[in-house]
Amino acid sequence: xxxxxxxxxxxxxxxxxxxxxxxxxxxxxxxxxxxxxxxxxxxxxxxxxxxxxxxxxxxxxxxxxxxxxxxxxxxxxxxxxxxxxxxxxxxxxxxxxxxxxxxxxxxxxxxxxxxxxxxxxxxxxxxxxxxxxxxxxxxxxxxxxxxxxxxxxxxxxxxxxxxxxxxxxxxxxxxxxxxxxxxxxxxxxxxxxxxxxxxxxxxxxxxxxxxxx
Amino acid sequence: xxxxxxxxxxxxxxxxxxxxxxxxxxxxxxxxxxxxxxxxxxxxxxxxxxxxxxxxxxxxxxxxxxxxxxxxxxxxxxxxxxxxxxxxxxxxxxxxxxxxxxxxxxxxxxxxxxxxxxxxxxxxxxxxxxxxxxxxxxxxxxxxxxxxxxxxxxxxxxxxxxxxxxxxxxxxxxxxxxxxxxxxxxxxxxxxxxxxxxxxxxxxxxxxxxxxxxxxxxxxxxxxxxxxxxxxxxxxxxxxxxxxxxxxxxxxxxxxxxxxxxxxxxxxxxxxxxxxxxxxxxxxxxxxxxxxxxxxxxxxxxxxxxxxxxxxxxxxxx
Numbered sequence: 001x002x003x004x005x006x007x008x009x010x011x012x013x014x015x016x017x018x019x020x021x022x023x024x025x026x027x028x029x030x031x032x033x034x035x036x037x038x039x040x041x042x043x044x045x046x047x048x049x050x051x052x053x054x055x056x057x058x059x060x061x062x063x064x065x066x067x068x069x070x071x072x073x074x075x076x077x078x079x080x081x082x083x084x085x086x087x088x089x090x091x092x093x094x095x096x097x098x099x100x101x102x103x104x105x106x107x108x109x110x111x112x113x114x115x116x117x118x119x120x121x122x123x124x125x126x127x128x129x130x131x132x133x134x135x136x137x138x139x140x141x142x143x144x145x146x147x148x149x150x151x152x153x154x155x156x157x158x159x160x161x162x163x164x165x166x167x168x169x170x171x172x173x174x175x176x177x178x179x180x181x182x183x184x185x186x187x188x189x190x191x192x193x194x195x196x197x198x199x200x201x202x203x204x205x206x207x208x209x210x211x212x213x
Numbered sequence: 214x215x216x217x218x219x220x221x222x223x224x225x226x227x228x229x230x231x232x233x234x235x236x237x238x239x240x241x242x243x244x245x246x247x248x249x250x251x252x253x254x255x256x257x258x259x260x261x262x263x264x265x266x267x268x269x270x271x272x273x274x275x276x277x278x279x280x281x282x283x284x285x286x287x288x289x290x291x292x293x294x295x296x297x298x299x300x301x302x303x304x305x306x307x308x309x310x311x312x313x314x315x316x317x318x319x320x321x322x323x324x325x326x327x328x329x330x331x332x333x334x335x336x337x338x339x340x341x342x343x344x345x346x347x348x349x350x351x352x353x354x355x356x357x358x359x360x361x362x363x364x365x366x367x368x369x370x371x372x373x374x375x376x377x378x379x380x381x382x383x384x385x386x387x388x389x390x391x392x393x394x395x396x397x398x399x400x401x402x403x404x405x406x407x408x409x410x411x412x413x414x415x416x417x418x419x420x421x422x423x424x425x426x427x428x429x430x431x432x433x434x435x436x437x438x439x440x441x442x443x444x445x446x447x448x449x450x451x452x453x454x455x456x457x458x459x460x461x462x463x464x465x466x467x468x469x470x471x472x473x474x475x476x477x478x479x480x481x482x483x484x485x486x487x488x489x490x491x492x493x494x495x496x497x498x499x500x501x502x503x504x505x506x507x508x509x510x511x512x513x514x515x516x517x518x519x520x521x522x523x524x525x526x527x528x529x530x531x
Contacts, residue, residue, distance in 0.1 A: 028281075031280050031281065035276050035277075035280045036273050036276050036277060036280075117291075118291050121286075121291070122270075125277075125283065125284075125285060125286065126273075126277055126283065129277060129281050129282075129283030129284065130277070130281045130283070133281040133282045133283060134281070136282075137282075140325075142282055142319075142321070142325065143282075144284065144318075145283070145284040147284075147286040147288065147316075148286070
């Protein structure tokens, strides 16, 4: 990947961000289990800085984006600003129904395709919200979210998603692999933030570090 | 003071709940549409008034707002509404309840701690109604009122998926009016349009509610018959063939006779794409045309089989 983009953050800054993600995702996992009975394992996150223009290739190579994959996208804004993407490499929508609950009579009347989409969006909203929210907490800010969208039907919506990023910018990608306990369902969570938030993020990272010194 | 006025005046429902989901605020919009006054509801549990909201989905949303500062969205598309209110404009309203987009979000104190959550309720009934109309228009053929090709193709895909998943057989009849160009040339295009409409209504009167009739091309129609073996499709096609053969289409004093050729195919395990059955039915239809028209040819196990032969003649005034 492009070294210019890599140099946006020093190694130390990346380490702090990594540490923040570890703490945030740990908190998120614990709260998801305690509060809403969702048992999810979030692996240690990876952090990459790449050009937005390389994002399509990154998505293709890293998460094997194919026709069958389901993506939920949710934008968030505030000081910390970007998109959360939850990617299920295979069609798992209907398996997700068992993670939430199956006894809701209100959902059973609907066609399966709608139900699957509903599950994806709901899970996306919860996971992206929990992870982004905890990162924001640690960085002493809060964010506002746009409604999550499921991009499941065609390649068209994925193309539109990729085009919605400004290719001249840098993307900081925080990627984690997640797995639902005992359910054999896994996927990727990406938090992508653009260079507009980088100045703020750097300050926040140093402030975070100082609070421990 | 000014903020309070906005809170009461805005054309959006705003509810504020405390951490125990008791109502803390209830704006005028909510009072008007719910018929519950602020005085009566503030301080009491929301679920006392709306017990059906006490479900896992709503609770989970509230918890994730309170615990994570998440926003939670109840879109009209997926949920239709959160609060069962009467639609404002009941004239021509196809909805029993006001359609709503609802958003739940956190409210924080000065230390950034979440103390309350808000629910914003937006009336989107009108938009939803327009959307229904658009969807309807987009799926229908303007002339005959039956489904159009685009809708038919999407249903064909769904039926194919269902077959792959549950092995529920389905059949397809492709129909083409014989010598239709002759109808247009002899009697004029308006007469031709009339025949197309009347032909479509004959088929509609013969099929079941779950069947799909679509205009596939000019004078070509398709019937998609879910959970139907080819033998039943054949019976139906024969009814239609006979009915059309016997029928006299009347248009402004003209009497027009037509016949129809039909090709039938059935789903089977070797099909690799939704279009496959269409191709088979089309081949069968071609065979029916080639071998004399006004007949039905079925396509089973890659063998074309003629089931009914009769003489067809170019259209003429009866």
